[in-house]
Amino acid sequence: MRVFVTGVHGYIGAVLAPYLMQRGIDVCGLDTGYYRDGWLYSDNRNLAWTPRTINKDLRNIIEEDLEGCDAVAHLAELSNDPLGQNNPALTHKINHHGSVRLAELARKTGIKRFVYTSSCSVYGAGSGDFLDETTAPNPQTAYAECKALVERDVGAMAGRDFSPVFLRNATAYGLSPRMRFDIVLNDLCALAWTTRRIAMVSDGSPWRPLVHILDICEAIHCALKAPDAAVTGKIFNVGADSENYRVREIADIVAAEFPGCEVSAGPPSKDNRSYRVNFGRIHRELPGFKCSYTARDGARQFRELFERIQFGPETYQFRAFTRLKQLKYLQSTNQIDAEFFWN
Ligand SMILES: NC(=O)c1ccc[n+]([C@@H]2O[C@H](COP(=O)([O-])OP(=O)(O)OC[C@H]3O[C@@H](n4cnc5c(N)ncnc54)[C@H](O)[C@@H]3O)[C@@H](O)[C@H]2O)c1
16 A cells, blocks of 8 residues: 655654554655754664655645555644644645645545544533533634545545545653654653743643654554455544543652652633543544554653753754744744745
8 A cells, every 4th residue: 555645744644654664555745844943862773764745735736646555644734732822824725725635636536535634623612511422512723623624525525436524632641753742742752852841821721632753653554455344434532531531640750650749720721722532433433443552651751851852942943843933033043935845
């Protein structure tokens, strides 16, 4: 099987490509390279698993780019809430229209399986009760709105010849050479290591389900291989029920792995995103899938990595590890234009 992986130079893509290749799946990558400057640690074991990659914007893909591929795993988007809010109109162009167009091209080219990396952020502002795939989305940001729109529009294309699957990932954490410190557990680990102090900017009460980056890779792997009847047109939350945490619990888990780290809470936040998610369906219905990691494992892996590479505050603050910082830098230095095309 050859899979066209978009966003292959991103946080998840950089781990997903070797993960699939080591399991006998050929990968053809695509990425425009917004975060090319950021590479946190050398990962020599995986260098042999570097896929051939097309350096191109998602919006410019043509049918020929997809030739010879049997499936698509689509990750390339403006990939978090702050990034989406920075430019909602452009987020719709890339994330919604770009993704639907890619699905149409894939179908036209005769590619059947289309795995889309959606997000639990479509649930938005929940009441604290468990939400599942039958709960109506309540997106609070342009990023989450686009995820719900792609699910709707690409979901409507499902049929005998086209088999899209939608993976609503919880918030990711874990090691990737293309590191991101704008996601909660990664950020708190870096704070704990560099300052021995986690001063939360909120009271820590919102619910945030977490999922390890390797469990996301396994979900994508299972979704690529599953028989049509098990997955076509289906949405799966990706994570585990036991990995729903309040933000302050995440801070406590991290502090326990970084000796001497203190945690303090701030005032209640204006950010009303909070969701607690039921992950029963993916464990029942996606053949072969199970989650293997906990947040505590992730925090331990970060501590071990930071020790090994002598991680310091300058690296933590480096723009290419925080998406909004990097895109603002590329814009202010005229490297990308107002539509985020390279100049
Ligand atoms: N990281 C998470 O917590 C998380 C959670 C849920 C869902 N997801 C989804 O998983 C996917 C991958 O996430 P990630 O964390 O690896 O994101 P990322 O931002 O690290 O990587 C995205 C990659 O896509 C590329 N890209 C962006 N726009 C592009 C365009 N127009 N054309 C070509 N390439 C483009 C970027 O250069 C980048 O390398 C995204 O769709 C994201 O929304 C991520």
